[in-house]
Amino acid sequence: xxxxxxxxxxxxxxxxxxxxxxxxxxxxxxxxxxxxxxxxxxxxxxxxxxxxxxxxxxxxxxxxxxxxxxxxxxxxxxxxxxxxxxxxxxxxxxxxxxxxxxxxxxxxxxxxxxxxxxxxxxxxxxxxxxxxxxxxxxxxxxxxxxxxxxxxxxxxxxxxxxxxxxxxxxxxxxxxxxxxxxxxxxxxxxxxxxxxxxxxxxxxxxxxxxxxxxxxxxxxxxxxxxxxxxxxxxxxxxxxxxxxxxxxxxxxxxxx
Amino acid sequence: xxxxxxxxxxxxxxxxxxxxxxxxxxxxxxxxxxxxxxxxxxxxxxxxxxxxxxxxxxxxxxxxxxxxxxxxxxxxxxxxxxxxxxxxxxxxxxxxxxxxxxxxxxxxxxxxxxxxxxxxxxxxxxxxxxxxxxxxxxxxxxxxxxxxxxxxxxxxxxxxxxxxxxxxxxxxxxxxxxxxxxxxxxxxxxxxxxxxxxxxxxxxxxxxxxxxxxxxxxxxxxxxxxxxxxxxxxxxxxxxxxxxxxxxxxxxxxxxxxxxxxxxxxxxx
Ligand SMILES: Nc1ncnc2c1ncn2[C@@H]1O[C@H](COP(=O)(O)OP(=O)(O)O)[C@@H](O)[C@H]1O
Ligand SMILES: [Mg+2]
Numbered sequence: 001x002x003x004x005x006x007x008x009x010x011x012x013x014x015x016x017x018x019x020x021x022x023x024x025x026x027x028x029x030x031x032x033x034x035x036x037x038x039x040x041x042x043x044x045x046x047x048x049x050x051x052x053x054x055x056x057x058x059x060x061x062x063x064x065x066x067x068x069x070x071x072x073x074x075x076x077x078x079x080x081x082x083x084x085x086x087x088x089x090x091x092x093x094x095x096x097x098x099x100x101x102x103x104x105x106x107x108x109x110x111x112x113x114x115x116x117x118x119x120x121x122x123x124x125x126x127x128x129x130x131x132x133x134x135x136x137x138x139x140x141x142x143x144x145x146x147x148x149x150x151x152x153x154x155x156x157x158x159x160x161x162x163x164x165x166x167x168x169x170x171x172x173x174x175x176x177x178x179x180x181x182x183x184x185x186x187x188x189x190x191x192x193x194x195x196x197x198x199x200x201x202x203x204x205x206x207x208x209x210x211x212x213x214x215x216x217x218x219x220x221x222x223x224x225x226x227x228x229x230x231x232x233x234x235x236x237x238x239x240x241x242x243x244x245x246x247x248x249x250x251x252x253x254x255x256x
Numbered sequence: 257x258x259x260x261x262x263x264x265x266x267x268x269x270x271x272x273x274x275x276x277x278x279x280x281x282x283x284x285x286x287x288x289x290x291x292x293x294x295x296x297x298x299x300x301x302x303x304x305x306x307x308x309x310x311x312x313x314x315x316x317x318x319x320x321x322x323x324x325x326x327x328x329x330x331x332x333x334x335x336x337x338x339x340x341x342x343x344x345x346x347x348x349x350x351x352x353x354x355x356x357x358x359x360x361x362x363x364x365x366x367x368x369x370x371x372x373x374x375x376x377x378x379x380x381x382x383x384x385x386x387x388x389x390x391x392x393x394x395x396x397x398x399x400x401x402x403x404x405x406x407x408x409x410x411x412x413x414x415x416x417x418x419x420x421x422x423x424x425x426x427x428x429x430x431x432x433x434x435x436x437x438x439x440x441x442x443x444x445x446x447x448x449x450x451x452x453x454x455x456x457x458x459x460x461x462x463x464x465x466x467x468x469x470x471x472x473x474x475x476x477x478x479x480x481x482x483x484x485x486x487x488x489x490x491x492x493x494x495x496x497x498x499x500x501x502x503x504x505x506x507x508x509x510x511x512x513x514x515x516x517x518x519x520x521x522x523x524x525x
Contacts, residue, residue: 071425073429073431081420082422082423082426087445097430100430100436104435
């Protein structure tokens with residue numbers, strides 16, 4: 001059953017085609033990793049999924065419904081940078097996920113704030129940021145900031161999580177720990193995830209599918225004449241190793 | 257060693273900072289002494305001792321007729337005008353600046369209008385203000401407010417528009433309304449900049465205050481300076497100028513302190 005359905009999507013910026021004929025369906029709970037050359041339109045595709053921008057042609061359905069014309073709590077996002085609020089403490093960044101949408105003012109009443117604080121403390125405990133709850137994000141390392149950004153996005157309980165090169169600015173060790181963090185979260189929440197990454201091994205390690213954006217038509221005289229589309233859609237479960245699900249028990253030991 | 261790499265140590269820093277002040281004081285004292293040697297009645301460059309004497313009289317001796325100390329009345333009146341004018345300008349600048357920075361509709365409607373407004377020389381408008389609002393407090397406060405509001409609006413709008421769009425998008429994915437984004441995301445982030453802009457705008461604000469007081473007033477620091485000018489009371493003028501300078505300095509330091517105290521996250525960024 002398709003949860004996200006992208007049909008015949010086109011995107012132009014000032015008549016310059018960026019994406020063309022993009023078709024994609026994803027099941028609920030699926031982890032779709034997106035790779036492609038720099039500037040080919042991966043972030044633009046996420047912006048369309050987020051409904052931050054509208055396609056030139058084509059439709060996006062989530063759970064059978066068209067998008068509403070602006071971002072909302074259904075779809076959370078983490079960018080490579082600037083995803084958390086620099087003027088709020090780490091704790092308040094988590095509380096903000098509840099407070100901002102609670103009412104038109106975005107301000108919680110006293111008792112609601114106390115409850116939200118307690119939940120935020122529990123969240124920070126779980127993601128290992130409890131010791132910096134009172135600090136401002138600028139005092140945190142890049143990995144901690146991204147952990148905070150992901151936890152903040154999740155605290156709003158979105159149905160879809162969009163990640164735009166979330167680990168692109170992190171060192172390799174931190175990146176590995178973030179992979180474990182993201183995998184745990186995914187197991188916990190069963191959330192549908194779209195993640196753009198530059199890192200192919202990362203895409204195959206984390207994704208159920210890896211889709212590749214690229215241009216299928218190329219005019220050397222006018223490199224910008226055509227947009228990119230999905231050129232490959234790999235099954236990346238089991239680390240991308242071709243895998244057959246046996247229909248009957250073959251009575252041979254399967255490596256764990 | 258290159259000149260650009262020579263750094264003074266702490267004692268040298270203090271000495272170098274004091275140097276221009278001491279130099280000006282010495283130059284004044286010798287120029288004043290020279291003039292008085294020629295003409296003991298000279299009033300243009302009064303002796304430092306006489307200035308101090310005048311300062312003591314101005315600050316502490318009540319007026320014979322009214323019993324009030326004019327110096328403090330002038331100070332209170334001027335600070336009230338300045339505070340009201342700057343306060344109104346800051347509030348207007350903040351609200352309209354946020355609107356222009358956040359709302360494409362407000363930007364389309366107001367941005368070029370404010371740009372044109374900011375080109376009007378405020379002092380040229382002063383006669384209009386006096387004609388429309390009378391010679392009372394309103395016109396003076398209005399001149400200060402009108403004089404610095406366009407600058408504050410443009411600065412706030414610019415700073416608001418500089419907030420990374422990622423943050424605005426993020427707030428929307430957390431369910432924030434436009435008002436919530438203005439209040440909880442944009443407002444706190446432009447407040448340190450507002451304080452900084454007000455610090456910059458205080459120079460022009462004093463200028464407008466003194467100009468308005470010089471032209472039509474019954475009290476105020478600027479009024480007093482221009483009044484005693486007729487009697488060549490240079491000692492009084494110098495005391496008032498020094499006092500205005502000190503006030504400006506203190507207000508600036510107070511604002512800087514407030515910014516650090518209330519927006520600590522803005523300092524590390
Ligand atoms: N708001 C915009 N206006 C015009 N062109 C844009 C805009 N955003 C992105 N682009 C262009 O669209 C292309 C795709 O950008 P992007 O989606 O950010 O690529 P990627 O994330 O794959 O590196 C780039 O050539 C970029 O210059
Ligand atoms: Mg990108």
